[in-house]
Amino acid sequence: MNITEQNITIEKVKQSKINQVDFDNLSFGSVFTDHMLVCDYKDGAWEAPKVVPYQPITLDPSSKIFHYGQSIFEGMKAYKDKEDTIWLFRPLENQKRLNISAKRMAIPEIPEEYFMEGLKTLLKVDKEWIPQNEGSSLYIRPFIFASGEGFHASPANEYKFIIACAPSGAYFSGKVKVLIEEKYSRSANGGVGYAKAGGNYAGQFYPTQLAVDRGYNQVIWTDDNTHEYIEEAGAMNIFVRINDTLITGPTSDRILDGITRKSILEIAKDEGIKAEVRKITVSEVVAAAKDGSLKEMFGAGTAAVISPIAGFGFRNTDYDLPEIEDSIAERLKKRITDIQYNRAEDTFGWRYKV
Numbered sequence: 001m002n003i004t005e006q007n008i009t010i011e012k013v014k015q016s017k018i019n020q021v022d023f024d025n026l027s028f029g030s031v032f033t034d035h036m037l038v039c040d041y042k043d044g045a046w047e048a049p050k051v052v053p054y055q056p057i058t059l060d061p062s063s064k065i066f067h068y069g070q071s072i073f074e075g076m077k078a079y080k081d082k083e084d085t086i087w088l089f090r091p092l093e094n095q096k097r098l099n100i101s102a103k104r105m106a107i108p109e110i111p112e113e114y115f116m117e118g119l120k121t122l123l124k125v126d127k128e129w130i131p132q133n134e135g136s137s138l139y140i141r142p143f144i145f146a147s148g149e150g151f152h153a154s155p156a157n158e159y160k161f162i163i164a165c166a167p168s169g170a171y172f173s174g175k176v177k178v179l180i181e182e183k184y185s186r187s188a189n190g191g192v193g194y195a196k197a198g199g200n201y202a203g204q205f206y207p208t209q210l211a212v213d214r215g216y217n218q219v220i221w222t223d224d225n226t227h228e229y230i231e232e233a234g235a236m237n238i239f240v241r242i243n244d245t246l247i248t249g250p251t252s253d254r255i256l257d258g259i260t261r262k263s264i265l266e267i268a269k270d271e272g273i274k275a276e277v278r279k280i281t282v283s284e285v286v287a288a289a290k291d292g293s294l295k296e297m298f299g300a301g302t303a304a305v306i307s308p309i310a311g312f313g314f315r316n317t318d319y320d321l322p323e324i325e326d327s328i329a330e331r332l333k334k335r336i337t338d339i340q341y342n343r344a345e346d347t348f349g350w351r352y353k354v
C-alpha cells in the first residue's frame with residue numbers, strides 16, 4: 001500500500017488533557033500526548049497506520065510478546081523553535097535502525113513511508129504538546145511487538161507498530177558515577193546487542209541495581225569475552241578523552257550504532273577535535289586516570305545527548321575525573337542541540353522539518 005499523509009485516518013480525542021500538564025515541571029517520559037499512531041501487521045502485510053486517542057491495548061494472554069519477547073523500539077525527539085516550526089533530528093536513521101532491529105528479532109520490517117508519514121501526521125495532530133521551553137522536547141517512542149497468539153516458540157504472525165510521545169523536560173542527570181562491570185554482560189558476539197530489543201534492557205536492570213546498591217549510578221559494560229574492553233555506558237555509547245583525543249569503541253554485534261555517537265564523530269572531525277574509533281581497554285583508562293591524562297568520560301544518547309561521568313569504580317577502587325573548564329562534552333552538546341533546536345546553521349543536513 002502506498003502511504004501518504006492523506007490516507008492516514010485520524011480519530012481525535014473528544015477532550016484534550018493538555019491543560020492538566022505542567023510544562024514547566026516535566027520529568028522524562030511519564031506524561032503522554034493525546035494521540036498515538038497504531039499500525040497493525042496481519043496476513044503478511046502492514047495495514048494503513050491510524051492516529052487514534054492514546055489508550056491502553058488489549059492483548060491475548062498467549063501473545064508472543066509476553067512469552068518470547070519479540071519487541072523492539074526506537075528513541076527520538078521532536079523540537080519546536082521560536083517560530084513554532086517542528087524539527088526532527090536524523091529521523092531516517094531511526095527508521096533504518098528500527099528495521100535492523102526488526103530483522104534480527106524476526107519481526108517484519110516497517111516501510112519507510114509508514115514510519116515517516118505516520119510520524120509526521122501524529123506530530124501535526126499533537127503539535128501543541130511539543131514543548132518550547134529551553135531544553136524541553138517531545139520524546140518519541142516508536143515500537144513494534146508481537147501481538148500474534150500461541151504458545152508455540154516461533155515468530156508471531158501478527159504485530160503492532162505504535163508511536164507514542166511524551167513531552168519531556170531538559171534531561172539533566174547531573175554528573176554520574178559509574179562502575180566498570182566484569183561479571184555480567186549486556187551483549188555477546190552473535191547476540192542482539194546491536195538491536196534495540198526490549199530484552200536487552202531487562203537484562204541490564206539486575207546488574208545495574210547491584211551497582212546502584214554499591215553507590216554507583218550506572219554500569220560500564222565491558223566485552224563479554226575478556227571484560228578487558230570498555231563498550232557502553234548503561235544504554236548509551238561511551239566516549240573517553242585521554243589528553244586531547246576522544247575515543248569511542250567501534251560498533252559491532254555488541255555495541256549499538258548510536259545516532260548521537262555518529263553525530264559526535266562527525267562534529268569532532270568538523271571542529272578539528274582529535275577522535276579515534278578503536279577498542280578502549282579498561283587498563284588504559286585506569287592508567288590514564290592514575291597519571292592524570294584521563295580528562296573526560298561521557299555517555300552519548302538521544303535522551304540526555306551527553307551525560308558526563310564524574311568518576312568510575314573498578315575492582316574496589318574509585319577514580320575521580322578532574323573538574324575541567326572547557327569540556328569537550330559541553331562543546332559537543334551545545335553544537336548538537338543548537339542544530340536540533342534550529343539555533344544554528346546545520347551544515348550536515350541533519351535537521352528535518354516536519
Ligand SMILES: *Cc1c(COP(=O)(O)O)cnc(C)c1O
Binds near residue numbers: 301
Ligand atoms: C539507544 C541506545 C544508544 C544511543 O543511541 P542514540 O541513537 O544516540 O539514541 C546507545 N546504546 C544503547 C545500548 C542504546 O540502546
